[in-house]
Structures are given as C-alpha cells and as structure tokens.
Amino acid sequence: MHIPQTGLSKQEILATLRAFKSRDMDWKSGRVFCYVYNPGEDPTEVTREAYLEFLTENGLDPSVFPSMLKLETDVVRMVLNLLHGDSNAVGHLTTGGTESIMLAVKTARDKARAEKPHIKEPEMVLPKTAHAAFHKAAHYLSVKPVLVDIDPATFKVRAEDMEKAITENTILLVASAPSYSQGVIDPIEEIGKIAQNHNLLFHVDGCVGGVHLSFMRKLGYDIPDFDFSVPGVTSISTDLHKYGYAAKGCSVIMYRSKEIRKYQIFACTDTTAYTLINPTVLSTKSGGPYAGAWAVLNFLGEEGYMRIIKTVQDAVKKLIDGINAIPELHVLGGPVMCMFSFASDSINVYQLADEMTKRGWYIQGQFSTPLTPRNLHISINFGNAHSVDALLKDLRECVEVVKTKTPIDTDMIKAMVGTALQSPDPEAAFGQLAASAGLTGADLPSEMTFINEVLDNLPDALCNVFLVNYFNDLYV
Numbered sequence: 476m477h478i479p480q481t482g483l484s485k486q487e488i489l490a491t492l493r494a495f496k497s498r499d500m501d502w503k504s505g506r507v508f509c510y511v512y513n514p515g516e517d518p519t520e521v522t523r524e525a526y527l528e529f530l531t532e533n534g535l536d537p538s539v540f541p542s543m544l545k546l547e548t549d550v551v552r553m554v555l556n557l558l559h560g561d562s563n564a565v566g567h568l569t570t571g572g573t574e575s576i577m578l579a580v581k582t583a584r585d586k587a588r589a590e591k592p593h594i595k596e597p598e599m600v601l602p603k604t605a606h607a608a609f610h611k612a613a614h615y616l617s618v619k620p621v622l623v624d625i626d627p628a629t630f631k632v633r634a635e636d637m638e639k640a641i642t643e644n645t646i647l648l649v650a651s652a653p654s655y656s657q658g659v660i661d662p663i664e665e666i667g668k669i670a671q672n673h674n675l676l677f678h679v680d681g682c683v684g685g686v687h688l689s690f691m692r693k694l695g696y697d698i699p700d701f702d703f704s705v706p707g708v709t710s711i712s713t714d715l716h717k718y719g720y721a722a723k724g725c726s727v728i729m730y731r732s733k734e735i736r737k738y739q740i741f742a743c744t745d746t747t748a749y750t751l752i753n754p755t756v757l758s759t760k761s762g763g764p765y766a767g768a769w770a771v772l773n774f775l776g777e778e779g780y781m782r783i784i785k786t787v788q789d790a791v792k793k794l795i796d797g798i799n800a801i802p803e804l805h806v807l808g809g810p811v812m813c814m815f816s817f818a819s820d821s822i823n824v825y826q827l828a829d830e831m832t833k834r835g836w837y838i839q840g841q842f843s844t845p846l847t848p849r850n851l852h853i854s855i856n857f858g859n860a861h862s863v864d865a866l867l868k869d870l871r872e873c874v875e876v877v878k879t880k881t882p883i884d885t886d887m888i889k890a891m892v893g894t895a896l897q898s899p900d901p902e903a904a905f906g907q908l909a910a911s912a913g914l915t916g917a918d919l920p921s922e923m924t925f926i927n928e929v930l931d932n933l934p935d936a937l938c939n940v941f942l943v944n945y946f947n948d949l950y951v
C-alpha cells in the first residue's frame with residue numbers, strides 16, 4: 476500500500492474505515508466478554524466529544540497547555556480520593572495498565588539505586604497470578620521477577636510465601652486487587668505488614684479493580700481493604716479505560732508520597748533540543764484520553780458508577796450461579812467482582828469456546844499451569860451485562876454439542892509436541908505444527924481448539940518464542 480497520489484474524500488475514507496471493522500467481533504451486541512468496557516450510549520457520546528475537543532492539545536508541556544495539567548491533576552485527585560489517598564498521595568495519568576506498572580517498577584528500581592546501592596541485581600516478588608505487564612517491566616528494566624506460587628484452592632497468594640521469597644536484593648512486592656485470571660484479591664493487608672517490616676515498597680495492581688471495587692464497597696458489598704487505607708501499600712495502578720469506562724489510553728499510577736514518585740520522573744537537558752521533563756513514558760501525548768476520562772468521571776458521577784456496578788454485579792451473580800448449575804462446568808475460586816473463570820473436569824473447554832464462537836460469542840481461553848486448570852475467562856461490564864441469559868442458554872446448549880463431538884486426542888497432541896521438541900530445530904518444527912493447524916498469516920483458523928491444545932502443552936519458553944515469531948510474521 477502507498478500513500479495515494481491524490482487525497483481521498485472524507486466519505487470514502489470513513490466508509491473504508493468502517494468496512495475494515497466488518498470482520499471484528501461485534502462488541503456492541505454485548506457478546507464479547509473481554510477487551511471492551513461500554514458504559515452505554517450517553518456516556519460514550521460525551522467521552523467522544525470531550526476526546527475530540529482535546530485531540531490536538533499536547534501533554535508534553537504544561538506551560539503551553541495548562542489545560543492538560545488541570546485535566547490530569549483533576550482526574551488523578553478524583554481517583555486518589557476514591558482509593559483513600561491522603562493529601563500527600565500523588566499520581567500521573569498514563570496510557571494504560573502496562574505503562575502504569577512499568578513506571579511503578581522503574582520507580583522502585585531507581586529508588587533502590589539511590590538508597591540501597593549495594594543491590595546490583597534487583598528483584599521483585601510476584602504472585603504467579605500477577606499480570607504479564609510485570610514480566611514485561613522486568614524484561615525492559617532488568618529487574619528479576621521472583622515468582623510465588625498461589626494457593627490452588629483460592630487462587631490467592633499466601634502472604635507467608637511472599638515473605639519467604641524476599642532476599643537482600645528485593646526492591647518491590649506486588650499483589651493484585653483483583654488478579655485478571657480468576658478475579659480474586661490477594662491478602663493485601665498481610666502483605667502490607669510484611670512490606671513495612673522489611674522496609675520494602677509494595678505495589679497493588681488495581682488496574683481492573685481500582686474503580687469497580689471502590690464503588691462496590693460504597694454499595695455495601697463485602698470488599699477487603701485493598702488501597703491506600705492499608706498501611707504498607709506504597710503505589711497503586713488503576714485503569715480508567717477498563718472499569719472507569721473511559722476511552723482507551725488512560726490509567727492512573729499513584730504513590731503514597733512525592734518522596735517515592737520523584738524516582739518516576741525523567742528530565743534531560745543534555746541535548747541541543749528543548750529541555751525534556753517527562754513524568755511518564757510518553758513525551759508528546761494527545762489530550763484526548765485525558766479529556767475523555769475527565770468527562771466520563773464527571774458525567775457518570777458516583778451515582779452513575781453505582782448504577783452501572785449494581786447492574787453488572789447482579790448479572791455476575793446470575794451468570795456464576797447459572798454456570799455452576801451446569802453439571803460439566805464449575806467457576807474457579809471465589810471471584811470478588813465481575814471477572815472470573817470456569818473449568819471442566821469432563822469436557823474440553825477449548826472446544827466449548829469454539830462452539831460459542833460459532834454462535835457469535837467471544838470468551839477467552841486461558842492455558843493451564845501446574846496450579847490452575849485450563850479454563851475460560853469472562854469479564855462482565857455494563858455493555859454485556861444484559862446478555863447473560865442468552866449466554867447461559869448457549870453455554871448449556873454448547874456443552875451438549877461438545878459432548879457429542881469426538882474428544883480431542885490430547886495424548887496424540889502431547890506426542891506431536893514431544894516430537895517437535897526433539898527435532899534439531901524445535902522452533903521450526905513447532906512452526907510447521909502451527910501451520911498445519913492453520914495458524915499462519917493474518918487469518919486465525921475458525922477453530923482454535925487444536926492450536927490451544929498445542930500451545931497449552933508447550934513449555935512456556937518455547938511457547939513465547941513461537942508467539943513472538945507469529946507476530947513477527949503477522950505485521951509488516
């Protein structure tokens with residue numbers, strides 16, 4: 476594709492762009508159970524207009540755009556107040572959970588460099604359920620992730636196991652409120668005490684939970700303390716572009732004090748260009764996501780969020796009860812908000828996901844680990860809460876369909892994976908295996924069961940290599 480010699484008309488462009496979406500999953504119908512958080516038409520329209528109003532303003536320099544400073548400090552303060560931050564607590568807006576988490580890790584690393592210079596190989600202690608963004612931060616920032624197993628009955632980390640993993644190189648403890656995979660909250664209060672006893676920073680990943688759990692608490696649900704009200708919690712990430720229902724590109728990274736936050740900020744004058752001071756990863760940044768977040772928080776207000784969250788939690792209860800009533804399925808652990816996963820002892824859940832996809836639903840498959848069975852994940856939000864009866868009906872029917880299908884021969888798949896692993900070039904052999912399953916080019920195969928089986932049986936390291944190669948081929 477080349478830039479056209481002569482520009483196209485607005486009509487042509489918009490029609491073409493809309494046509495690009497024709498093969499996307501239809502999230503507007505409420506049949507997609509991840510990736511999209513839809514507060515309904517009016518809040519979306521207000522967000523859209525606010526976003527466009529600030530499309531071109533640049534957050535790089537608050538002296539030129541004081542409006543951006545105002546938007547950012549207002550939004551951060553609203554979220555800090557929700558999360559019991561006191562007047563010493565501070566924060567910044569970022570582009571998403573991953574950036575917020577990377578900054579929390581960078582801050583911990585640079586604080587340790589300044590205050591504990593004897594630490595040459597910094598480590599952070601992570602529950603196995605921590606989001607992959609921490610592994611990415613570890614990879615980018617040369618901090619070693621020390622993984623702690625979870626309790627396989629509750630899917631929560633045990634505080635004593637976190638403590639055992641602390642060494643003289645530890646710079647940061649991490650826990651989730653809640654974790655994505657099973658939607659459970661780690662023992663934040665106990666880990667907070669450990670952090671204080673060992674004089675360590677402690678980050679709570681509230682990317683999905685920060686807003687939703689806070690309003691559940693206001694509605695009277697039984698939610699354990701997970702925020703700055705817990706002594707020892709030193710930073711929290713909360714994504715507004717998830718259950719804050721803001722437009723994508725907006726998360727908040729918050730610290731208990733400026734003394735910690737200062738290690739996040741980067742300044743550089745060692746250049747012939749303009750003086751650069753960046754509190755977050757990006758330098759030039761659109762005002763759109765900031766204005767969108769400011770708008771939706773103010774448009775919904777506390778009452779609007781509580782209405783949404785009540786609707787969502789009612790749907791969650793119905794769906795969890797309905798899934799547990801299907802004899803072949805069971806929900807894992809005790810999910811606390813609106814994200815959970817379910818597994819089966821008798822049918823192949825990847826086949827179930829494929830059957831549901833054929834009926835227009837999207838439910839995310841999650842691979843097994845030594846402590847968690849393979850499972851399917853569901854995130855409910857206001858935009859799909861109305862679909863739970865239809866979802867349950869199709870789940871019941873699809874379980875029956877899967878029962879009539881030839882079961883996947885997992886021993887055969889294990890043997891194929893084993894053969895590929897023993898080949899002189901396992902990467903290439905596995906690439907061939909994936910190609911035979913139809914996983915090449917931009918089009919995903921219509922059925923994912925086979926490829927999910929193969930990936931689930933691969934050692935993590937090789938699985939990661941394969942996925943990197945796949946994406947390396949997918950994009951030009």
Ligand SMILES: Cc1ncc(COP(=O)(O)O)c(C=O)c1O
Pocket residue numbers: 570571572573574576606608651653654655680682683714726
């Ligand atoms: C618990 C948790 N933390 C962090 C992230 C990363 O957020 P993002 O996709 O906005 O980078 C996610 C994403 O789903 C998450 O669920």
